[in-house]
């Protein structure tokens with residue numbers, strides 16, 4: 418995984434260096450000056466890519482963070498603080514961090530349009546503040562001093578390319594780190610992310626903080642580019658245009674950020690040359706954003722899709738290496754009852770979904786939980802894993818009550834689950850997902866788990882695998898974390914009959930190979946027979962049977978629950 422990050426980072430660094438050298442050598446002075454702005458805007462777009470593209474939160478105040486960075490840079494320049502532009506820009510970025518965190522706080526509770534209103538409100542408030550103050554050096558026309566080595570316009574272009582490259586490389590590493598994967602997981606499904614033990618507040622606030630830092634840097638770079646700044650450089654309309662372009666191009670991709678920078682910088686130039694009003698640009702950006710939202714695909718993703726069609730199959734990373742890997746020894750958990758549910762009652766308004774049910778899963782066993790549709794099986798899993806606001810009764814893990822713990826805390830304590838519908842972020846690679854799901858797992862162990870489940874190689878993009886395989890990867894991630902208890906909610910959905918039976922065999926072997934106990938919800942009775950040593954049956958929110966699979970599945974009460982009146986009619 419580390420190897421892949423280094424390769425990706427090197428690739429990015431090399432082609433950016435080639436681009437910089439070609440531009441510096443062949444572009445005329447005026448165009449070089451314009452292209453410098455492209456990459457400064459590209460930095461701002463990269464910052465928005467973190468918060469919006471990667472984490473799925475709307476930020477309409479990104480240029481306000483840039484404004485903070487620019488203001489601090491201008492101030493430090495005015496007072497000739499030692500260190501020069503590099504230090505001032507970094508301090509400007511740091512100054513934007515607390516602002517980013519404060520703006521990020523409402524994101525812990527708000528989503529979508531509500532978060533958009535809050536961030537837009539901040540941008541409007543920032544506009545008002547800027548209208549009453551001036552940028553340091555604005556009235557005295559004090560120019561922000563560029564670093565001595567990069568003073569000329571060509572030099573400053575190379576300086577900007579250096580900064581852009583450093584940020585792009587850092588983001589390559591970040592996007593393949595657990596933090597980067599957790600942002601994508603949060604964007605895709607907050608519930609699934611919490612079930613993996615990810616702290617949602619931490620993921621959201623870190624995204625806002627790092628995004629504000631990079632945006633603050635872009636403001637400082639702009640100060641060095643223009644020399645003096647005015648409030649209009651950072652107003653609300655700039656933030657809105659940035660958001661629209663980021664949505665259109667996919668600013669969390671290095672190429673997308675550059676394409677967005679080109680549009681924002683060169684479009685006004687083009688409009689000026691053909692004599693059209695500048696507002697036409699905003700209309701175009703808005704239409705592009707609507708197009709990307711309605712097709713669900715940004716320009717970068719379209720390029721990637723078309724590019725992958727042209728790529729030879731051998732480069733796509735679908736095949737796992739043939740070398741066989743060995744699973745680590747099973748985890749050692751407490752003996753006795755791993756999971757104990759007593760008197761569990763759940764109501765949805767007038768519907769009693771669960772009525773004082775009892776359930777227990779001994780350690781290192783597989784227990785099936787079956788019942789007709791609406792019997793209360795998923796509700797039981799939701800209650801155990803902390804996804805219901807309230808329930809009556811108690812849930813104990815290795816004898817310890819879980820009441821009062823959030824979903825994240827329960828997952829960290831060792832109750833892990835999969836979902837009826839797969840909730841893996843498609844932008845992740847298989848190995849990144851397993852690492853995200855299983856915490857501090859070693860690369861060799863990731864390979865071994867994937868091999869054991871017959872899943873694609875770690876480098877395979879989730880988006881490229883079919884629904885049945887995604888479910889298998891989902892289960893592999895939960896199993897790889899080797900918790901005391903794992904709850905699998907219909908893991909065979911989307912699999913063929915043969916695949917389901919094979920999965921049944923694998924699930925039966927989980928306690929021995931990984932040390933975990935399993936509570937398995939399934940409708941496929943052949944799979945249940947293969948996997949489980951005991952079965953509990955629910956009907957209408959009550960426990961109606963428990964025991965060995967053959968005895969339970971052969972009992973009249975269970976058959977009646979499944980076939981209802983049909984059986985009564987046959988008996989009559």
Ligand SMILES: Nc1ncnc2c1ncn2[C@@H]1O[C@H](COP(=O)(O)OP(=O)(O)OP(=O)(O)O)[C@@H](O)[C@H]1O
Nearest residue numbers: 765768769770788789790791792793794795796797
């Ligand atoms: N959010 C909800 N609001 C209201 N009622 C709900 C809600 N979720 C579940 N129910 C009701 O609670 C009962 C149990 O539902 P649950 O989804 O737990 O059943 P299940 O056994 O998992 O069914 P299936 O096999 O179809 O997934 C059903 O009557 C269902 O309609």
